[in-house]
Amino acid sequence: MISDALVARLCDRVSAASADTAGTVDVYNGGTLAKVPRSSPRDVADAVEAARQVQRLWAGVAVADRVAIFERFHALLLRHTDELLDILQAETGKSRRDAFLEVSAPLVTVGYYARKAPKLLAPRRREGMVPGLVKTVELRAPKGVVGIITPWNYPFALAFTDLIPALIAGNAVVLKPDTQTALCTLYGVDLLYQAGLPHGLLRVVIGDGPVVGSAIVDTADYIGFTGSTRTGREVAARAGHRLVGCSLELGGKNPLLVLSDASVGKAVAGAVQTCFSNSGQLCMSPERLFVHTAVYDDFTQRFVNEVAKMNLAATFDYSADMGSLTSQRQLETVTRHVEDARAKGATVLTGGKPRPELGPFFYEPTVLTDVTPEMLCYDNETFGPVVAVYRVVDDAEAIERANATSYGLNASVYSKSVPHAEQVAARLKAGTVNINDGHVVGFGSADAPMGGMKDSGVGRRNGIEGLLKYTEAQNVSVQRVPLSTPPRWLPFGWYAKGMQALLRTVRKAGIR
Incomplete structure (x- = not known):
């Protein structure tokens, strides 16, 4: 299905001098x-330095001309969606x-920043x-070379929703995707170059995080990282030592x-x-x-029934409700969490075992x-198809227990009354709260910032901040008449009284 010729073409986009390879x-x-x-x-180091040379020219390109490249990328992505899927x-x-929802996310990102940038x-x-x-006047200058490090779970969406605004803002990008999911990211990079992106402005490096990822953090002018909280702390420490900024989207236990007033049917379907x-x-x-x-009883019974009916399949059509975990490591983590919970007294209402025949x-x-x-799964992120259901007596208990975690990335609230749900949402310590939806409407609302509180991260993607974080604000002020120093003929005491009178007048007039 994926030809050797395509793999070879995509691998040519990787900055790597040796013949060393990694298998996926x-x-x-x-x-x-x-x-x-x-x-x-x-x-x-070579990729960052080479990208820096190209970036100096790119920064001088009009924003409208930068955006035009991404408009062409948008069209190419729509044309080649099936191969990318x-x-x-x-x-x-x-x-x-x-996969379709993932590929759609950068399309929304392009549309938003094409209008707003x-x-x-x-x-x-x-x-x-x-x-x-x-x-x-406030000017916005690009940071320079942005290093973006992305994980394996949403490799295409997370890479491109970050690198699109970084490039539009006038930066170069050195991107490190996870090795296992490098091809889909490289496919998008290839489309961007087909759309007219200047050669060398976006460079891809592949390798282990402690080796290649650390090298990016130690050389780039700004870091965008998506991954675990543990690694995020290390990235923040290294970036802080260099006094460069970073944006971190980390873990969650959402x-x-x-x-009490939720539509049970809608809540079950959404969950x-x-x-x-x-x-x-x-x-x-x-x-x-x-x-x-x-x-609780009605929801739990209907939820379990719907989950038990889900179609699991290794298929390249739209018939499967759920696919596979991505690695043996994730399978082992999920299995360990479930077996630990079972051994310590948890009840498995449905599921609870691997399906190797699939x-x-x-x-x-x-x-x-x-x-x-x-139990391990109580407050540790499982990152797999495992959920725990808890009975609560009122909103206060639900809010307290929802907030009783070191994480604060995402939350969902189901209620027939939007004002009721909004009151609850405002008391939740999460960067995004979705009402009568799980996560799609929050992530897809490109005009609003998205990110984590507490141990779930620093900074935001999407919205105005998702673009401006890749820039440096510069204040350029012009003095039209002498203000800070009086003329030589004017005693400073008289000058001081005059300035006080001026400031008093301006304040009374409501100007400042």
């Missing part, structure tokens, strides 16, 4: 999918439905120190709240969709369901109850 797995059958080049720290499924094992990046008049006497998207390998997926006692890394969607704090 065909997730559905466990065989070898491709051999991809492996970069070294020297390759990273095939690669994405082979590398990740996700269902085609989930020219105005956001344009010089902006600001109030001067004294109106009329001082002219002040809650979903079903309030099934969001809890098991990408087999639960989604940082925004709920793993903890807090259900009001008034609807593929080497398949695991059933699993619903647990009676989960207690000593």
Whole structure:
């Protein structure tokens, strides 16, 4: 399905001087999918320096001309979606439905920044120190070379929703995708170059995180990282030592709240969709369901029935509800969490076992109850198709238990009353809260910032901040008449009194 010629073309986009390679797995059958080049720290340093040379020219290109390249990329991505979906499924094992939603995300990103970037990046008049006497303008300059490090679970969406605004803002990008999912990312990079991106402005390096990722953090002018909280702390420390900025989207142990006045049918449908998207390998997926006692029995019975009916399959059409986990490591983590919970007294309402007859890394969607704090899955991120359901007596208990975690990435609230749900949402410590939806509407609302509180990260993607974080703000102020120093003939005491009178007048007039 993925030709050797295509793999060779994509691998030519990798910055790697040696012949060293790493193998990737065909997730559905466990065989070898491709051999991809492996970069070294020297390759990273060379890539950053080469990208820096191209970036200096790119920064001088009009924003409208930069945007035009991404408009062409948008058209190419729509034209080649099916081939990209095939690669994405082979590398990740996700269902085609989930793959389609992933590929759609950068299309939304292009559309948003194509409209907003020219105005956001344009010089902006600001109030001067004294109106009329001082002219002040805010300029936005690119950071330089942005290093972007992305994970394996949503390799295409997370790479491109970050690199699109970074490039539009006038930066170069050195990108490190996860080795297992490098091909789909390289496919998108190839499309961008077909769309007219200047050669060398976007460079790809591949290798182990502690080696290649660390080299990026130690050389780039800004870091965008998506991954685990543990690694995010290391990235932040290294970036902080160099006094360069970073944006970190990290882990989550997300809650979903079903309030007493929720539509049980809608809550069940939403929970099934969001809890098991990408087999639960989604940082925004709920793993903890807090259900009001008034609807608990009805919700739980219907939820378990719907989960038990889900179609698991290794198929390249849209028939599967859920695909595979991506690796043996994830399968082992999920299995360990479920078996630990079972051994310590949790009840498995449905699922709870691997499905090797479907593929080497398949695991059933699993619903647990009676989960207690000593169990691994209670407050550790499982990152798989496992959810725990808890009964709560009122909103206050639901909110308290939802917030009782070090994470704060995403949350969901179900209620027939939007004002009721909004009141609850405002009390949840999460960077994004979705009402009557699991995660799609929050992530897809490109005009709003998205990111984590507490241990779930620093900074935001999407929205105005998702673009401007890749720039440096510069204040350019023009003094039209002498203000800070009086003329030589004017005693400073008289000058000081005059300035005080001026400031008093300006304040009374409501100007400042």
